[in-house]
Amino acid sequence: SQTIHQWPATLVQPVGSPLSLECTVEGTSNPNLYWYRQAAGRGLQLLFYSVGIGQISSEVPQNLSASRPQDRQFILSSKKLLLSDSGFYLCAWSEQGVGANVLTFGAGSRLTVL
Amino acid sequence: AQKITQTQPGMFVQEKEAVTLDCTYDTSDQSYGLFWYKQPSSGEMIFLIYQGSYDEQNATEGRYSLNFQKARKSANLVISASQLGDSAMYFCAMTGGFKTIFGAGTRLFVKA
Numbered sequence: 001s002q003t004i005h006q007w008p009a010t011l012v013q014p015v016g017s018p019l020s021l022e023c024t025v026e027g028t029s030n031p032n033l034y035w036y037r038q039a040a041g042r043g044l045q046l047l048f049y050s051v052g053i054g055q056i057s058s059e060v061p062q063n064l065s066a067s068r069p070q071d072r073q074f075i076l077s078s079k080k081l082l083l084s085d086s087g088f089y090l091c092a093w094s095e096q097g098v099g100a101n102v103l104t105f106g107a108g109s110r111l112t113v114l
Numbered sequence: 115a116q117k118i119t120q121t122q123p124g125m126f127v128q129e130k131e132a133v134t135l136d137c138t139y140d141t142s143d144q145s146y147g148l149f150w151y152k153q154p155s156s157g158e159m160i161f162l163i164y165q166g167s168y169d170e171q172n173a174t175e176g177r178y179s180l181n182f183q184k185a186r187k188s189a190n191l192v193i194s195a196s197q198l199g200d201s202a203m204y205f206c207a208m209t210g211g212f213k214t215i216f217g218a219g220t221r222l223f224v225k226a
Binding site: 042044088 | 161
């Protein structure tokens with residue numbers, strides 16, 4: 001069966017510090033991978049998605065970047081965090097291919113920037 | 115551009131009664147998918163139900179059904195026989211191409 005792991009679960013970082021959130025998927029090959037951000041009490045904002053190794057599409061211009069160094073690994077990074085980067089970050093995967101595929105989410109990473 | 119609208123920030127329902135959560139969408143795509151996800155207070159996102167744009171029958175999954183009205187571009191979620199464990203945030207979502215976008219969500223409170 002497929003599983004998705006996301007870490008760290010919680011982190012508190014000072015403004016200007018770097019960030020790295022990691023997500024890995026097991027039990028499937030060549031998945032579509034996604035990073036979403038959820039502000040407190042709000043909906044999910046799509047940040048990045050990837051349909052293959054090294055292929056990253058950015059949805060929102062911002063202080064963040066994403067990379068996919070391996071087929072089932074997706075990393076969200078920042079060189080210098082801003083206060084506005086605080087939020088709940090969710091990684092998700094779906095079956096490869098265009099269309100109506102169910103998203104399976106990781107447990108999320110709650111980031112607080114002070 | 116695609117858009118999902120959920121106009122009910124919060125809803126209350128009595129235990130064992132049915133409740134409808136509203137969702138309207140906008141897209142120029144002919145082929146798309148509509149979803150509902152549940153987010154309990156733990157933060158995890160749980161897939162509930164899916165409806166394809168070409169599906170003629172409304173989707174059902176246990177106590178969940180999706181009332182799909184294509185001409186009105188609506189995809190309302192109906193929860194029958196509400197339970198206390200149904201208290202959560204509910205998000206309507208749409209997939210077109212590789213992307214899935216979400217609405218702002220509706221917080222459902224089930225009263226005993």
